[in-house]
Amino acid sequence: MDQILIQKSLAGDRKAFEKLYHQHRDQVYGVLAQRLRDRDTLDDLVQNTFFRAFKSLHTFKGDALFSTWLTQIALNVYRSHLRSVQSRQNWLQSAEDPEAISGVLRDYDKMDDPVRFVQDKERAELVRRSIKKLPERYRKAMWYRYVLDWSYEEITQALQVPLGTVKTWLCRARRQLKGEFRKLGLQPG
Incomplete structure (x- = not known):
């Protein structure tokens, strides 16, 4: 049959x-x-x-x-x-290390301003918490796109969802993070 x-x-x-x-x-x-x-x-x-x-x-x-x-x-x-799941957990755990969050800390070893260094560490922690608030599917898509630098096609294959879904998830994740950053008083850059 x-x-x-x-x-x-x-x-x-x-x-x-x-x-x-x-x-x-x-x-x-x-x-x-x-x-x-x-x-x-x-x-x-x-x-x-x-x-x-x-x-x-x-x-x-x-x-x-x-x-x-x-x-x-x-x-x-x-x-x-x-x-x-294991890769994502490793990524989220590494987010506790301020160096792992791209653009949050820049050459802090060479930083002359200790106040700025502390502020950046605090900012990294706020960013990490904001990322953890995202739905799992959004975190996955962001991880593949922004940490692993995968193409949309690679992400659609890994997550087994249509291209439009991946783009929607990434757009919603960025929007949610922007809103969260705004609430926390974090400015981009």
């Missing part, structure tokens, strides 16, 4: 892939639910699993059961999620 639906999906029949989704969703959900407790994240990873499966369906050779192949994709999505 799966093989027929796979062939139809490859031929462009969206309803066939929907059937595959409905037949295997609970299995994928169960595999991921054993590892995750957050329902929103769980739903996102299930969706990402089927998105990747759809994109990679042409690589399914039929040597194993479709359910086995799909489970492997789910586990890979989960591992990618863990790496992303």
Whole structure:
């Protein structure tokens, strides 16, 4: 049954892939639910699993059961999620180091004005707190764009969302940070 639906999906029949989704969703959900407790994240990873499966369906050779192949994709999505969470945590922790926040401290070793140095450290802490207030998806997008200097296309692939979504998230994150900075009395630069 799966093989027929796979062939139809490859031929462009969206309803066939929907059937595959409905037949295997609970299995994928169960595999991921054993590892995750957050329902929103769980739903996102299930969706990402089927998105990747759809994109990679042409690589399914039929040597194993479709359910086995799909489970492997789910586990890979989960591992990618863990790496992303760990990287983001490392980034946020590094934000506690004022040097890690681009543009907040500039050559403080050479700084002659200790008052300015203390003010910059305080400013770095305020920036770090403001970043932590952003929704996780905004922080991810900002991290990829401004810390890793990734292109929009690389970000869309990593987050598995459309280009417009990435641009919206970045725009909203910048707007939210500007508002937060304004409230805190921080001026750009």
